[in-house]
Amino acid sequence: MTNSNEINKTGWNLDNSYARLPETFFSEQKPTPVRSPELVILNDQLAESLGLEAETLRNEEAVNIFAGNDVPEGASPLAQAYAGHQFGHFTMLGDGRAVLIGEQMTPGGERVDIQLKGSGRTPYSRGGDGRAALGPMLREYIISEAMFALGIPTTRSLAVVTTGEAVIRETDLPGAILTRVASSHLRVGTFEYATRFGDSKDLKALADYTIQRHFPSLKSDGQRYLSLLQEVTKRQAKLISQWQLVGFIHGVMNTDNVTLSGETIDYGPCAFMDTYDPETVFSSIDVQGRYAYGNQPYIGGWNLARFAETLLPLLQDDQEEALKLAQDVISNFSEMFRNYWMEGMRAKLGLFEADDQDESIIEGLLSMMKKHQADFTNTFRALTMENYEDLTFSSTDDFKKWYELWQTRRSRQGESHEDSQQLMRKHNPVVIPRNHRVEEALDAAVENGDYSVMKRLLAVLSSPFAYTEDQEEYCTPPEPSDRPYRTYCGT
Ligand code: AMP
Numbered sequence: 001m002t003n004s005n006e007i008n009k010t011g012w013n014l015d016n017s018y019a020r021l022p023e024t025f026f027s028e029q030k031p032t033p034v035r036s037p038e039l040v041i042l043n044d045q046l047a048e049s050l051g052l053e054a055e056t057l058r059n060e061e062a063v064n065i066f067a068g069n070d071v072p073e074g075a076s077p078l079a080q081a082y083a084g085h086q087f088g089h090f091t092m093l094g095d096g097r098a099v100l101i102g103e104q105m106t107p108g109g110e111r112v113d114i115q116l117k118g119s120g121r122t123p124y125s126r127g128g129d130g131r132a133a134l135g136p137m138l139r140e141y142i143i144s145e146a147m148f149a150l151g152i153p154t155t156r157s158l159a160v161v162t163t164g165e166a167v168i169r170e171t172d173l174p175g176a177i178l179t180r181v182a183s184s185h186l187r188v189g190t191f192e193y194a195t196r197f198g199d200s201k202d203l204k205a206l207a208d209y210t211i212q213r214h215f216p217s218l219k220s221d222g223q224r225y226l227s228l229l230q231e232v233t234k235r236q237a238k239l240i241s242q243w244q245l246v247g248f249i250h251g252v253m254n255t256d257n258v259t260l261s262g263e264t265i266d267y268g269p270c271a272f273m274d275t276y277d278p279e280t281v282f283s284s285i286d287v288q289g290r291y292a293y294g295n296q297p298y299i300g301g302w303n304l305a306r307f308a309e310t311l312l313p314l315l316q317d318d319q320e321e322a323l324k325l326a327q328d329v330i331s332n333f334s335e336m337f338r339n340y341w342m343e344g345m346r347a348k349l350g351l352f353e354a355d356d357q358d359e360s361i362i363e364g365l366l367s368m369m370k371k372h373q374a375d376f377t378n379t380f381r382a383l384t385m386e387n388y389e390d391l392t393f394s395s396t397d398d399f400k401k402w403y404e405l406w407q408t409r410r411s412r413q414g415e416s417h418e419d420s421q422q423l424m425r426k427h428n429p430v431v432i433p434r435n436h437r438v439e440e441a442l443d444a445a446v447e448n449g450d451y452s453v454m455k456r457l458l459a460v461l462s463s464p465f466a467y468t469e470d471q472e473e474y475c476t477p478p479e480p481s482d483r484p485y486r487t488y489c490g491t
Pocket residue numbers: 093094095096097098124125126127128129130131132252256257266268489490491
């Protein structure tokens with residue numbers, strides 16, 4: 001039995017607004033207890049921002065909560081129902097290995113989902129065991145926290161506990177549970193579920209709930225469902241532009257992994273690109289390259305079209321008219337994306353205002369990077385630091401011409417060279433979670449129980465724009481290898 005005073009001292013302050021949606025959207029579901037939970041990593045800063053006392057979270061009672069052996073006061077645990085298009089095909093999904101504990105009301109007045117991932121079977125588990133392995137949960141922790149530090153909207157990681165139980169994959173692996181924090185887990189797939197399995201009241205309830213939760217200013221909007229589509233489109237366009245600007249490849253942009261909040265979610269087969277190549281794919285199951293780096297913006301548009309379809313009944317009685325309205329919004333996606341991306345690329349090159357020459361400057365650089373197989377992050381870092389000799393293509397005529405064009409363009413703007421360089425420093429990260437560094441940290445943790453490598457990596461990744469000397473060693477790309485880096489889903 002839990003001592004509830006102990007838990008309240010921790011600072012849990014839960015509400016359960018999602019549980020007040022029509023019951024078709026979830027199944028009440030407690031996490032399945034595990035044998036011997038042990039806290040292996042805790043995000044102290046995130047805990048504090050949630051109003052949770054980090055020291056108390058290390059107590060046995062709190063660790064039991066992270067493990068799903070106990071639930072905090074005020075929790076109403078449930079598994080969410082959702083569907084989605086996976087690699088283009090519609091499927092019924094749902095939280096097969098996750099449970100929403102509740103929504104923490106933070107001291108800053110925010111409402112955030114507290115979800116346990118790897119917490120046991122649910123009615124949506126299908127053939128799965130409902131569990132997660134330690135390596136992939138630590139991987140999600142590292143990459144999501146790196147994304148946060150890069151300023152990219154993302155779900156976050158509060159804690160990982162090991163369960164003391166093995167999960168059976170190709171081999172036996174140590175089991176673990178991740179506590180994920182998200183501004184919500186509402187997905188395009190939640191709407192697809194409502195359309196397919198709910199009635200019109202369910203769909204409306206979900207849309208109103210989404211507006212209330214993420215776009216409260218739209219409540220009094222006469223065309224609020226169309227505005228919802230517009231806002232979600234805008235957030236996704238911005239989000240995907242941010243991924244492109246740091247070389248992040250999500251790897252599994254199925255519609256169930258597209259949030260309405262505009263946060264990056266589901267760190268399965270994702271990875272950062274080293275060498276710039278739009279065709280880069282890391283995921284072992286993405287054999288067609290559907291979710292390749294260069295395809296992400298198109299897939300973003302495709303996913304939003306699936307969202308738009310679900311909203312048609314709410315837009316207008318006349319479905320032809322509704323379709324036209326939705327198409328107008330969706331057809332803006334690529335331009336919206338392009339504008340965000342251009343703005344970001346300009347900043348990466350120290351350019352403040354838009355100019356007719358920008359496109360040729362940006363495309364010119366990218367084509368040299370592609371031709372000379374340049375490292376994406378280090379190219380922008382070298383340009384920022386004016387260490388041109390670090391560029392693989394610095395001695396080419398192409399670069400000399402490009403450099404002249406770029407410098408002339410920079411000198412034409414009103415801002416000083418220092419301001420321009422400052423802008424570049426704010427937009428070109430020195431460190432990203434490079435795959436070989438992530439693997440090294442995971443190996444030490446999973447094979448030897450040594451978390452020091454991961455903690456050092458996390459510390460470096462927490463200030464990606466610092467340009468300090470201790471970051472240098474994390475900038476080295478991996479040794480060239482015959483075997484491309486591969487990532488795995490369903491991990
Ligand atoms: P994901 O690839 O993580 O987006 O998961 C796709 C679907 O598979 C979701 O419905 C998950 O809940 C489900 N799933 C993934 N792994 C498991 C597992 N080990 N047990 C049960 N369901 C799972």
